[in-house]
Amino acid sequence: MPVELSAARAALEGVPNEPGAPKPDPIVKGSNIVRTFGGLKAVDVDHIEIQRGVITALIGPNGAGKTTLFNLLTGFDEPDEGDWSFNGKALGRVPAFKVARLGMVRTFQLTKVLAKLRVIDNMLLGATGQRGEKFWSAPFKSLWSAQEDEITKRADALLERFKLDAKREDFAGSLSGGQRKLLEMARALMVDPELIMLDEPMAGVNPALKQSLLGHVKSLRDEGRTVLFVEHDMDMVRDISDWVIVMAQGQIVAEGTPQSVMANQSVIDAYLGAHHDTDITEIDVEELEELAEAALDEEATS
Structure with missing residues (x-):
């Protein structure tokens, strides 16, 4: 294990297991981030910090605001208020493509491959700073051909690493769901990012490919x-994450090591409901029967 990796993970040992806990070397910091949709407050985060050089899991029940927070941090959506930074640079009102150029990239829960382009073309589009894309240099191949060769070599190396080299000339739309996720992850690395954000990388992936994805994330x-x-x-979260942040109803309700978070009562309440341990012998059966009869009467008259 590299010294830098050991230090990054060891530094978390002294971090308190509490929401919004400050990290020794945060790559992302955010405060008072709020996003509402009509009357629904989808995100209401007082403070969040992401430690550099480790794997952090963002978990929570459906509708907790996880993907919305992803969208806000990466410039795909704008908050009603709040501020956040990447490597000390404020990202308020910075568009998504500029966020990516800074080294902060993300994948999507629903993959965004360009289905009618070849796999290799999808990869080449992920590279930034291509001289051949500039208006004045595009007609003169001698100005950008060497760079394009380097980019193509890097793309081929990544396709081989992610076991997609055999699909190089295939249309991206012909790939399976799991292969598309691999392609998205490989394409994200064309930017050579410092921070990569993965939105449900295991969703819809068969068990065999899931192990491959786990290895790539590590x-x-x-x-x-x-x-x-x-x-x-949760098995994946326990297996690969160094730190876990838990969201519920738009807020961060807990964070800490995987072991501490799984035993946290706030987390259990968030997933199962605050009254999951109510003794059913205490329920008023007559009241339940009256409610059921009223519901049936209402349905009959509607």
Whole structure:
């Protein structure tokens, strides 16, 4: 294990297991981030910090605001209020493509591959700073052909790493759901990001491919990158995450190591409801019967 990786994970040992806990070396910091849709407050985060060089899981029940928070941090949506930064640079009103160029990239729960382009073309589009895309240099191939060759070599190396090299010339639309997720992850690495954010990377993936994806996520951390991912698979969360942040009803209700979070009463309440342990012998059966009869009468008259 590299010294940097050991230090990044060891530094978390002194971090208190409480919502919004400050980290020794945060790559992302955010405060008072609020996003409402009509009367619904989808995100209401007082403070969040993501430790550099480790894998952080963002978990919570459906509708907790996880993907909305992803969208806000990466510039795909704008909050009603709040501020956040990446590597100390404020990202308020910074568009998504500029956020990506800074080294903060993300994948999507529903994959965004360009189905009618070849796999290799999808990869090449992920590279930034291509001279051949500029208006004045585009007609002169001698100005950008060497760079394009380098980008193509990097794309081919990533396709081989993610076991997609055999699909190089296929249309991206022909890939399976799991292969599309691999392509998205590989394409994200064309930017050479410091932070990669994965939105439910295991959703809809068969068990065999899931193990491959797990290995790739771990390899990102081993390279010194920071990973933040949204996931519902608790086995995956326990297996690969160094730190876990829990959201419920738009707020951060708990965070800490996987072991501490899984035993946290706030987390149990968030997933099962605050009254999941109510003794059923205390329920007023007559009241339930009256409610049921009233519901049936209402249905009959409607």
